[in-house]
Amino acid sequence: MNILLLGSGGREHALAWKIAASPLVERLYCAPGNAGIVQEAEVVDLAIADHRAVIAFCRANKIDFVVVGPEGPLCAGIVDDLEAAGIKAFGPSKAAARLEGSKGFTKDLCKANNIPTAAYERFSAAAPAKAYVRKKGAPIVIKADGLAAGKGVVVAMTIEEAEAALDMIFGGGVGEAGAEVVVEEFLRGEEVSFFILCDGENAIPLATAQDHKRAFDNDQGPNTGGMGAYSPALGMTPELSRRVMDEIVHPTLRAMQAMGAPYKGVLYAGLMLTAEGPKLIEYNVRFGDPECQVLMLRLMSDLLPALMAARDGVLKNFDLRWYPEPALTVVMAAKGYPGSYAKGSMIEGLDEAASIEGVEIFHAGTKAEGGKIVANGGRVLNISALGKTVAEAQARTYAAVDKIRWPEGFCRRDIGRRAVAPIPKKP
Secondary structure, three states: OEEEEEEOOHHHHHHHHHHHOOOOOOEEEEEEOOOOHHHOOEEOOOOOOOHHHHHHHHHHOOOOEEEEOOHHHHHOOHHHHHHHOOOOEEOOOOOOOHHHHOHHHHHHHHHHOOOOEOOEEEEOOHHHHHHHHHHHOOOEEEEEOOOOOOOOEEEEOOHHHHHHHHHHHHOOOOHHHHOOEEEEEOOOOEEEEEEEEEEOOOEEEEEEEEEOOEEEHHHEEEEOOOOEEEEOOOOOOHHHHHHHHHHHHHHHHHHHHHOOOOOEEEEEEEEEEEOOEEEEEEEEOOOOOOHHHHHHHHEOOOHHHHHHHHHHOOOOOOOOOEOOOOEEEEEEEEOOOOOOOOOOOEEEOHHHHHOOOOEEEEEOOEEEEOOEEEEOOOEEEEEEEEOOOHHHHHHHHHHHHOOOEOOOEEOOOOOOOOOOOOOOOOO
16 A cells, blocks of 8 residues: 655654554655654655645555644645545544634533533633633633644643733734633643544544653643653553543544534543543544654554544454553753754764664654754654663663753653652763
């Protein structure tokens, strides 16, 4: 089969690495790719927002199946356009992708279907939102309704922080994504990333992971797109997984089907394990980043038939096998991320780092320049490893991190800290 993977981040490198291992693959293309994906796929200079260009490429290169990585193209309807052109694609339709594309849509769906989630209200202006914040008090969570590349959520610990977040969002700080805002209750508990493969009617749970959202050690600093993850998540028992499927996932799939937007693809439920049980924080309509990296390391089965089964509606009797060993990934980011950062700094030592047992390095924001690898984004590398325990996976990952020479980069030194003692800082 000829496969086209759309995207350019660490998630897509992990997907390319896994898909390339499938015996079903004859040729694997990736657009627009990055400097690491070149090792797994033929990288194509293609603007994935240009749906006509993507369709033309698929026809010219006899593409049998398209795998869409990021949320932007999914919410823009790339799968609808590909399928209308007779090209099979993995991912939800534009209507189904509203589960991520509009936080208000998802909250209203939860309310209508008794799906456990944080209490909330929706606002289209700052003044009534601020009045609601003052009434409810802090801590409180402010969320831009639309896609904001990980920058649209503020966990405000004071009323002043919440009001500043509302001013930022309504003032155009996240563009069109901030035309409407969801203000919701702050949930206490353990946060878990729970992944499900869906075919519109049936769903099978995948592995769980725990993401580390804050930029700095000990969960300090601003929220980011994710600074590291490990899998499986602590505290996610088989009983809790069953509750999530019964109380959150299946009611969501039934509701989407009832409104004529059956959900096909991977569904990422961000959960809080509260004293009352699991509650939905939000949905994403794609594999997480950096959670995808640890999931792909742990997946024993061939990924491609599973993606095709989800698209074809035949997941009912499908099963996936997983390695029992945990996996851990550390994001190396450009200094300044998630704020402003410089591009173009050189990265060295990647081959030495990758030679450590159990380690895989997935590129995110990189490009090749004159035979060298340079930084080309905020989150730049995902240093990942399997181990017999979380502690071993963590030790291998940080041993690899320490072999990478990139003074302009930084990472957290405590990924997996809740599962093991934190790694000491380098002297």
